[in-house]
Amino acid sequence: MPADTRVMLPVDQHLALTQQLYCEARLLDGERYADWLDLLAEDVRYQLPLTSRRFRADRSAALAVGPGYVFDDDKARLELRIQRLESGLVWAEDPRNSARRIVSNVEIYQVETDREAQVYSVVDIHRSRIDAQQRRLTAARTDRWRCEGGVWRLVSRLIQFDHPVVIDSNLNVFF
Amino acid sequence: MTDHAGLVSAAGAVQRRQIYADPAVYEQELERIFGRCWLFLVHESQIPQPGDFFRTFMGEDDVLVVRQKDGSIKAFLNTCTHRGNRLCRADRGNARAFACNYHGWAFGTDGALVNVPLEKDAYFNEIDKTRFGLVEVDQVASYKGLVFGCFDKNAPSLSEYLGDMKWYLDVWLDAQPGGTALIGETQKVELMTNWKLPVENVCGDGYHLGWAHAGAMKAVQSMDFSGFTVGNASVDLEGGLSIAGLNGHSLLATVDGVSGYSFYPDNAGILRYLEQNRPTAIERLGRQRGEKLWGSQLNLTVFPNLQFLPGLNWFRVYHPKGPGRIEQWSWAMVENAMPDDIKQRILDNQLLTFGPAGLFDNDDGDNLAACTEQSSGWRTRQIDVHTNMALGRSGPRPGFPGDIAVGVVSEHNQRYFYRRWQEHMAARNWRQVPQYNLNPLAGDEALADAG
Numbered sequence: 100m101p102a103d104t105r106v107m108l109p110v111d112q113h114l115a116l117t118q119q120l121y122c123e124a125r126l127l128d129g130e131r132y133a134d135w136l137d138l139l140a141e142d143v144r145y146q147l148p149l150t151s152r153r154f155r156a157d158r159s160a161a162l163a164v165g166p167g168y169v170f171d172d173d174k175a176r177l178e179l180r181i182q183r184l185e186s187g188l189v190w191a192e193d194p195r196n197s198a199r200r201i202v203s204n205v206e207i208y209q210v211e212t213d214r215e216a217q218v219y220s221v222v223d224i225h226r227s228r229i230d231a232q233q234r235r236l237t238a239a240r241t242d243r244w245r246c247e248g249g250v251w252r253l254v255s256r257l258i259q260f261d262h263p264v265v266i267d268s269n270l271n272v273f274f
Numbered sequence: 275m276t277d278h279a280g281l282v283s284a285a286g287a288v289q290r291r292q293i294y295a296d297p298a299v300y301e302q303e304l305e306r307i308f309g310r311c312w313l314f315l316v317h318e319s320q321i322p323q324p325g326d327f328f329r330t331f332m333g334e335d336d337v338l339v340v341r342q343k344d345g346s347i348k349a350f351l352n353t354c355t356h357r358g359n360r361l362c363r364a365d366r367g368n369a370r371a372f373a374c375n376y377h378g379w380a381f382g383t384d385g386a387l388v389n390v391p392l393e394k395d396a397y398f399n400e401i402d403k404t405r406f407g408l409v410e411v412d413q414v415a416s417y418k419g420l421v422f423g424c425f426d427k428n429a430p431s432l433s434e435y436l437g438d439m440k441w442y443l444d445v446w447l448d449a450q451p452g453g454t455a456l457i458g459e460t461q462k463v464e465l466m467t468n469w470k471l472p473v474e475n476v477c478g479d480g481y482h483l484g485w486a487h488a489g490a491m492k493a494v495q496s497m498d499f500s501g502f503t504v505g506n507a508s509v510d511l512e513g514g515l516s517i518a519g520l521n522g523h524s525l526l527a528t529v530d531g532v533s534g535y536s537f538y539p540d541n542a543g544i545l546r547y548l549e550q551n552r553p554t555a556i557e558r559l560g561r562q563r564g565e566k567l568w569g570s571q572l573n574l575t576v577f578p579n580l581q582f583l584p585g586l587n588w589f590r591v592y593h594p595k596g597p598g599r600i601e602q603w604s605w606a607m608v609e610n611a612m613p614d615d616i617k618q619r620i621l622d623n624q625l626l627t628f629g630p631a632g633l634f635d636n637d638d639g640d641n642l643a644a645c646t647e648q649s650s651g652w653r654t655r656q657i658d659v660h661t662n663m664a665l666g667r668s669g670p671r672p673g674f675p676g677d678i679a680v681g682v683v684s685e686h687n688q689r690y691f692y693r694r695w696q697e698h699m700a701a702r703n704w705r706q707v708p709q710y711n712l713n714p715l716a717g718d719e720a721l722a723d724a725g
Contacts, residue, residue: 159366168625
C-alpha cells in the first residue's frame with residue numbers, strides 16, 4: 100500500500116497505541132514479564148527470521164525448508180522462555196542486568212480488519228551486563244495490534260534484526 | 275615460539291590459563307593448528323548447483339568455497355590478487371563470476387582471472403592473466419557430504435586425519451541412504467571467548483548440563499533429561515560413554531538408541547521415524563552402531579573446531595577472531611531420508627534450544643567469556659585450570675574404537691583434546707604429529723554383534 104493511501108487512526112487511538120509501545124518497552128526493561136504477557140493477544144505470533152547477506156543479483160534457489168527463525172513463538176512458547184528467566188536458575192541474569200529500550204519511528208495505520216492497526220517501529224536496545232560491557236541491538240518491527248474491549252493487544256510482531264552476527268553472548272531479551 | 279611443555283600437564287589434566295589469553299600462543303595456533311589441520315568448510319548440500327558459493331573462514335583466513343561446472347568443489351582465499359581487497363562480500367549465493375569492488379578485476383568460478391579493465395590501454399596487453407588467478411586452498415576433500423580444506427600440502431589425507439573417528443561419524447553421515455544435509459540459514463553469534471573453551475564444553479563436559487542449564491531444564495519439563503538432575507545433585511553414569519584417543523577427535527554417546535530425540539517436545543513423529551528406519555541403519559552400520567548409537571544423543575568433535583550433535587541436531591564450527599573472540603556458526607542438520615515435516619520440526623527445535631536465542635545456548639556464552647577473561651589478569655593467569663575428573667578410569671571397550679570412560683559426565687575427552695592441542699603446538703611439521711587410533715576395531719565389531 101503506497102504511503103499516501105494509508106489511513107491514520109483517530110488521534111486519540113493513535114496516541115493510546117503510541118503510549119502502549121512505550122509502556123511495553125518500560126515493562127520489558129523492568130522485567131515485568133507477567134504484565135508484558137497481558138499485552139499479548141492469545142493468538143500472538145512473535146517472529147525473528149534468520150537471514151543471510153546475498154548479492155542483489157543472486158539467482159540461488161530458495162532453501163528447501165526455509166531459513167529458520169531465531170524466535171518463532173506463540174504465547175505458550177513465550178511463557179516457556181519467561182518461565183526459564185523467572186526460574187531463579189539463569190545465572191547469566193543474576194545479578195540483574197540492565198536493558199533500556201528506545202522505541203522510535205512509530206507509524207500507525209488502520210487496516211481493513213475491524214479494530215486492528217498496523218504499527219511500524221524501530222527498537223534500539225542498550226544492554227549493560229558485566230562491568231563496562233555495553234551491547235547495542237537494533238531492529239525494525241512490523242506489528243499488528245488489535246483493540247479488544249478498549250485495550251490494545253499485540254497480535255503479531257515480525258522483527259527485522261540488523262546484525263548479521265549476533266553481537267552478544269545471549270539473546271535473553273525480547274524485542 | 276612459546277615453550278609448550280609446561281602449558282598442559284602430561285596427562286592433559288591441568289592447563290595453564292595462559293593458553294586462553296596469550297597473543298603469542300594464539301599466533302602459534304593460527305600457524306600450527308588452523309594452518310595445518312583439516313578444517314570444515316561447507317556441507318555439500320549447501321552448494322548444490324554449479325556457481326553456488328559459500329563464504330567461510332579457515333582460522334582468520336577468509337575463504338570462498340565454490341561449486342564448479344563439473345560438480346567438484348574448489349576453495350580460494352577470498353582476496354583479489356591485485357591489491358588484496360575482499361573479493362566477495364556476500365555470505366552465500368550463486369554467481370557466474372566474482373568482480374572485485376576496487377578496480378574491477380573479475381574471476382571465474384574456477385578462480386581464473388578472466389577480465390582486467392583497461393588491459394589494453396593501461397597494461398599494454400602485457401599482463402599474463404594466468405599468473406593472477408585466485409589463490410587456492412592447498413587441499414580440499416569431502417567425507418560423506420562434509421567438505422574440508424587444509425592449508426598444508428604435507429598433511430595426511432582427510433581419511434587418515436579422521437582415522438577411526440570415521441566409524442563414529444558414519445553413525446550420522448551414513449546410517450540412511452541419501453546422506454545428510456544442513457538446513458536453514460547460518461546462525462552467527464559473536465562470543466568473547468577463546469576458541470578452545472566452547473570446543474571442550476561440548477566435547478566432554480556433561481558436568482555443566484545439570485547446573486549451567488538448570489533454568490532451561492526446569493522450564494522445559496516436556497524434555498526428558500534421564501540421568502541428570504536439575505542443580506547437579508546426582509547423575510546416573512550408566513548408559514553413556516566418553517570416547518577419545520582418536521587423533522584428537524572425540525565423542526560423548528548415550529547408548530540407548532532413543533535418548534537424543536527425547537529432548538524434543540512433541541517427539542512422537544521423530545521416534546516413529548527411528549523405529550521405522552532402524553532396520554536400515556542396522557543393515558548399513560551393523561548392530562553395534564545401528565541399535566546402540568543411531569538415534570542416541572551423540573556429541574561428535576572433529577579436531578580442532580567442528581562439532582555436531584545428532585539427537586539435538588545442531589552442527590557448529592567456531593571461527594577464531596583473536597585470542598578472546600570467536601564467531602560461532604550453527605545450522606540444523608537432518609538426514610535426507612527424513613520427511614519434510616520432521617526436517618522442519620528439527621530446524622525449529624534446534625533454534626529453540628541451541629539457536630542464537632536458544633533456551634540452552636543462552637546459558638553458555640557468559641561462562642565461556644568469563645573463563646576467558648579470568649585468564650588475562652596478571653596474577654590470575656599464573657594459576658591453572660583442571661580437567662582431572664575420573665582420571666585413570668578409562669580403557670578399551672569391546673566393539674568400540676578409542677579409549678573410553680564410562681558416563682558422559684567426565685573430563686576424559688577434554689584431556690585428549692588438550693593432549694592433541696599440545697602435540698600440534700609442539701610439532702614443527704606433520705611428521706612430528708603422532709597419529710593414534712587407540713583400540714582400533716579390527717574384528718571386534720563382529721565379536722560384539724555376536725555377543
